[in-house]
Amino acid sequence: MHLIIHIAFGLFLLGIFNNPLVLFLAIFIGHFLLDSIPHYKPLKRIFIETIIDILLSIIFIFFYLVFGTGHSSVWIFSGAIFFAILPDMFLLIDWLWKVKIIKPFMLDFHRKIQHEYQWGWIIELGLLFYLLFFLF
Numbered sequence: 651m652h653l654i655i656h657i658a659f660g661l662f663l664l665g666i667f668n669n670p671l672v673l674f675l676a677i678f679i680g681h682f683l684l685d686s687i688p689h690y691k692p693l694k695r696i697f698i699e700t701i702i703d704i705l706l707s708i709i710f711i712f713f714y715l716v717f718g719t720g721h722s723s724v725w726i727f728s729g730a731i732f733f734a735i736l737p738d739m740f741l742l743i744d745w746l747w748k749v750k751i752i753k754p755f756m757l758d759f760h761r762k763i764q765h766e767y768q769w770g771w772i773i774e775l776g777l778l779f780y781l782l783f784f785l786f
């Protein structure tokens with residue numbers, strides 16, 4: 651699933667949980683739950699698509715900071731984003747540099763739960779609009 655959805659979901663949970671430990675744990679587990687929902691399967695894993703996803707995520711974070719509903723400390727806000735994308739960062743590091751900084755079975759688990767389909771963008775778009783409703 652695209653990073654922007656994971657970040658939007660993390661910011662959505664930011665508005666629900668007050669305890670940072672519970673929040674970060676919920677966001678981290680939520681990442682895997684989101685990945686298990688059917689989502690977009692790229693035709694080919696290409697670098698440019700990842701870069702576009704990262705750029706859109708940065709723009710999204712900027713808009714959230716300016717127009718969003720949530721107000722929290724910089725550390726909690728940054729932590730929410732960090733834990734929302736952390737599992738994908740492990741995959742990205744493994745994909746780009748072939749460096750496994752976590753146990754290989756955890757990478758395999760993350761890859762195994764993915765339910766990717768060509769039509770999955772419809773679900774991702776619906777999910778994003780649903781989350782945007784709560785975030786702005």
Ligand SMILES: [Zn+2]
Pocket residue numbers: 651681685737738760
């Ligand atoms: Zn993931």
